[in-house]
Amino acid sequence: MSYVKQLKLKHFILRDERGWAINPFEVADLLGESAGNLHVVSMKPGAIRGNHYHPDATEWLLFCEGPAKLVWRSRGDDSIHEYLIEGEEPALFEIPPGFEHAVKNISDDAIYLMAFYDTHDPATVGCSPLV
Secondary structure, three states, X not given: OXXXXXXXXXXXXXXXXXXXXXXXXXXXXOOOOOOOXXXXXXXXXXXXXXXXXXXXXXXXXXXXXXXXXXXXXXOOOOOOEEEEEOOOOOEEEEEOOOEEEEEEEOOOOOEEEEEEXXXXXXOOEEOOOOO
């Protein structure tokens, strides 16, 4: 069974006096592949994005800041899982097809995250609120 997983970034983050940089396609093992869809979103304090799933697409979420909460459940399972993103470091998560998910900004400031998929136009299906 597949599951939502956090990808380890330690060896992929480049740091210097300006801050950090990362190539999330390298971490997701998509270098040379066509990332079908990529977007960056801002989230105001308390904002929620998601409460949906993608039936046929894998989605990666790169949290550039935090704190935030990522919640998910497998379709057909009532168990809700959550992960707290502290925001001290970037965090990348892989969400397999069919997993309902949502993100909530629990910071007092706006946060930013980048989302990308393994297909150009992923179908998005709403689900009952997770958070």
